[in-house]
Amino acid sequence: MTSVLLFFIDGLGIGTRGPHNPLDGLSDAEPLAVFQDEAPQIPSAGVLVRTDARLGVDGRPQSASGQTTILTGVNAPAAIGHHKQGFPNQALLAIIREHSIFRQLQRAGVAPITFANTYTSRFFESRPRWISATTAAVEAADLRFNRVEDLSAGRAVYQDFTNAMLIERGEQVAPRTPEQAGEVLASIVANHRFTLYEYFITDKVGHGQNLERARVVLRDLALMIRGLLSRLDLDQTNVILTSDHGNIEDLSTRSHTLNPVPTIVWGVGRQKIADQVSSLADITPAIIHTLTSD
Numbered sequence: 155m156t157s158v159l160l161f162f163i164d165g166l167g168i169g170t171r172g173p174h175n176p177l178d179g180l181s182d183a184e185p186l187a188v189f190q191d192e193a194p195q196i197p198s199a200g201v202l203v204r205t206d207a208r209l210g211v212d213g214r215p216q217s218a219s220g221q222t223t224i225l226t227g228v229n230a231p232a233a234i235g236h237h238k239q240g241f242p243n244q245a246l247l248a249i250i251r252e253h254s255i256f257r258q259l260q261r262a263g264v265a266p267i268t269f270a271n272t273y274t275s276r277f278f279e280s281r282p283r284w285i286s287a288t289t290a291a292v293e294a295a296d297l298r299f300n301r302v303e304d305l306s307a308g309r310a311v312y313q314d315f316t317n318a319m320l321i322e323r324g325e326q327v328a329p330r331t332p333e334q335a336g337e338v339l340a341s342i343v344a345n346h347r348f349t350l351y352e353y354f355i356t357d358k359v360g361h362g363q364n365l366e367r368a369r370v371v372l373r374d375l376a377l378m379i380r381g382l383l384s385r386l387d388l389d390q391t392n393v394i395l396t397s398d399h400g401n402i403e404d405l406s407t408r409s410h411t412l413n414p415v416p417t418i419v420w421g422v423g424r425q426k427i428a429d430q431v432s433s434l435a436d437i438t439p440a441i442i443h444t445l446t447s448d
């Protein structure tokens with residue numbers, strides 16, 4: 155039986171080359187160094203789909219509506235009439251509650267499934283007023299959230315996969331190199347039929363417009379992904395990397411970009427999956443199809 159990892163990266167578009175793009179001239183940036191009008195260099199035989207994040211709705215693509223689309227297969231900006239920033243509103247939460255990819259997989263009998271990210275005790279002690287689309291998607295399916303203890307036991311990864319932010323906040327955890335984090339994520343993937351991982355520092359750095367910081371973040375992320383790929387059995391597993399909108403690939407603006415986003419697919423079903431994707435609304439249906447057709 156095949157499995158799928160959905161590796162979600164916030165705010166990574168396909169940009170042009172130039173001083174505005176931290177990926178231009180960055181060494182060791184495969185598979186993230188993808189540019190407009192250029193054949194990409196993608197390790198481990200990955201297939202690139204230049205993916206539409208605008209979804210037929212005017213304006214700049216935004217996080218809440220883009221992530222809702224990725225995690226449900228519903229064109230969320232079209233459903234609510236605009237691109238919605240930040241965290242999902244009630245209308246988007248209603249879409250997620252009904253159509254969360256985790257719920258769709260449960261209904262189809264696909265198990266076990268997991269969100270690989272870690273939540274700190276602060277989340278459970280004082281629940282934030284606004285929750286992310288991923289959190290809502292997990293709650294819609296009543297899945298368990300990983301805690302810091304799961305991370306220490308090698309069963310979870312933090313959004314900042316080096317654990318540096320956790321350590322700064324006083325959590326008793328060991329730091330991880332990007333390669334080690336990729337190895338941990340690979341072991342989670344090996345134990346589940348569907349795994350979601352979310353990384354969003356790319357979007358924060360894109361808004362911050364700091365070129366040096368962006369390069370460090372992108373190089374570490376690329377290292378983590380290559381470490382992950384080297385540990386996975388790609389004859390059994392498919393990896394789908396995607397993003398909700400562009401941002402970090404153009405540091406000349408604080409805003410999100412109108413660029414397409416890279417969807418990169420690795421593994422045994424890569425071409426079949428890639429052929430099903432043209433916009434963000436196609437990701438969830440392609441995953442459901444892959445996991446229910448064997």
Ligand SMILES: [Zn+2]
Nearest residue numbers: 164165217398
């Ligand atoms: Zn975003």
